[in-house]
Amino acid sequence: MIKQWIEKQKIKSKMHKCFRHCKMYHEKKQGDKKIRIYPQITNIRPLEDRLEVVFILQTGLSTEAIDETIFKQVFGKNIEIKHDKIKKCVLNVYKNEIPKKVNYDFHLIKNHVAKMQLPFICGLDIHGELIIIDLATEAHLLLSAETGGGKSSLLRANITFLIELNGNYELYLTDLKRSEFGMFRNCSNVKGVYITTSDILPTLKKIEKEMKYRGDLLDQHEVNSIDELDIKLKRILVVIDEVALLRKEKEIMSIVEDISSIGRSLGVHLVLSMQRPDSKILESGNLKNNLRVRISGRQSNSMNAKVAGVEGAENIGMNQRGRMLIKLDDIQEFQGFYLDSAEAKKILKNYKVKGQVHVEPEQQLGVKQENILGVLDE
Ligand SMILES: Nc1ncnc2c1ncn2[C@@H]1O[C@H](COP(=O)(O)OP(=O)(O)OP(=O)(O)O)[C@@H](O)[C@H]1O
Ligand SMILES: [Mg+2]
Structure with missing residues (x-):
């Protein structure tokens, strides 16, 4: 006593x-x-x-x-x-510590996403619980961290996971640094990998058309979301690694902003990553408010953490690779799932679509108005 x-x-x-x-x-x-x-x-x-x-x-x-x-x-x-x-x-x-490394394990994670339509897998928190969100409900996500903070690695684990899971969605992957997404070319569920602005623009324009089509469909059926339609439209996920490289591309950024504001009910979702939180991109217009979920790895100072929308990210240690904070209603810390490139390539070999050697962006979405994207089946 x-x-x-x-x-x-x-x-x-x-x-x-x-x-x-x-x-x-x-x-x-x-x-x-x-x-x-x-x-x-x-x-x-x-x-x-x-x-x-x-x-x-x-x-x-x-x-x-x-x-x-x-x-x-x-x-x-x-x-x-x-x-x-x-x-x-x-x-x-x-008493516990968050583990320093959490290896990606498809089978373990899969058991936790049964009810989700478009999961985004994060990692393990201090209680050893998996943190996974469903973009079908959370809509869009901003991932930021200073260089080496683990952005591309988390995207790699996520895209691989979505390919392995093979749900009712299509992935459009933009990688202007040309260093990360090449391995996803010709994988099932991946509709395109874009490495230049002229690559991505026509595709985004078609996604814009698709949004108009889906909006009309919702109007006709007098419903608020694609979930209420009888026909099961595919969710569309646009991933852009290093979105700041697009900041001067007005046309592209305007479509991205449109997706961020109306995409949710139409089943069109964004995952954007950014090295240094760019206040010009984030704070002009509505982009930042619309990217409801924010994930941040280490930020070099509190100002950047604030712009990223995840205060406290400046306290993540320099050597804590893959350690991140997620802000939903409150802020939670986790260690991100890690999957290195070599391992990812091994897994992806099993998901290459035969004969789909190179698909031009224009052909990927289907151009006929009545047959754009959502109603297209593979
Ligand atoms: N979740 C993780 N667990 C363990 N190590 C990790 C994790 N994520 C990243 N790393 C380590 O950190 C390195 C850098 O990660 P990554 O390339 O994902 O950072 P980045 O944020 O994309 O950086 P950049 O802005 O320079 O592109 C990786 O090569 C890996 O060694
Ligand atoms: Mg990177």
Whole structure:
């Protein structure tokens, strides 16, 4: 009992240290002395996988004062702080660490996506849980990180996964650095790999036409989404690695922005990656708001993390390759699935479509108005 009491006092004193550094206290005069009144710690509970500390902010203190960096310095990196909008806060100090590497494993991941139409696989979080989102509901995603942060690797794992999964979707892959997506050429589900702006523009124009066609179809059937149609249209996923290289391409960027604003109900989705979060691209127009899901690997500073929309990404270590934060409603940390190029190529050999040596972009989408994309079957 005494041991437990001492432990709790130690934790309390650590909490007070954090409160002091975050300036989370009120000062009150007592005689000629000033005393500090800290938030009330209402519960300290050692659990199997973590320590839980509950504290209540007194009136006048805001949850904005909670500086996670300070709590990390005091309690170690594996913490999480949750709070309601007003007062109650919970600090979790985890015993586990997020693994340094999580190898891509199709069969393991597959069991978790049964109900998803267009999964985007992220990685493992601190609880060892898989983080996977469904783009059919989340619509579009922005992935950013400084060079070496693991963007292309995560895209590689994702595209390979979608090819292996072979669902009802088509992939349009743009790789202006010409270094990453070549291996996906002629794979099933992959409708095109584009390496120049003149390659991608005609395809995007056809996707735009397809969106118009699908929009009309929804109107005719008086429904709000392709999910409500009897005919099962294929979801279309446009992946652009290094979208910042397109920033001067007005026509392309305008279609990309259109997809970001109306694509969701039409089943047209974007995954964009970006090295340095480019405020010109992201903050002009609606692109950033429309890319609801943001994933970020390490950012070189807090300003870039802010532009990327994932504050805290500047705290990811230089050597933590593939360590990322995802922002949905709140921010979660994970270690990204890793699949190296050689391994990916081995897997993809099994998915090459015979005879599909090179397909011109114009032929990929089907040009007849009544037969564009969605109603086209392979
Ligand atoms: N999830 C991961 N787990 C372990 N190592 C990783 C992971 N992701 C990336 N790496 C390592 O980091 C290296 C760089 O990753 P990657 O090429 O994906 O970064 P990038 O963000 O695309 O960089 P750039 O902006 O320069 O293109 C990889 O070659 C690999 O060695
Ligand atoms: Mg890259």
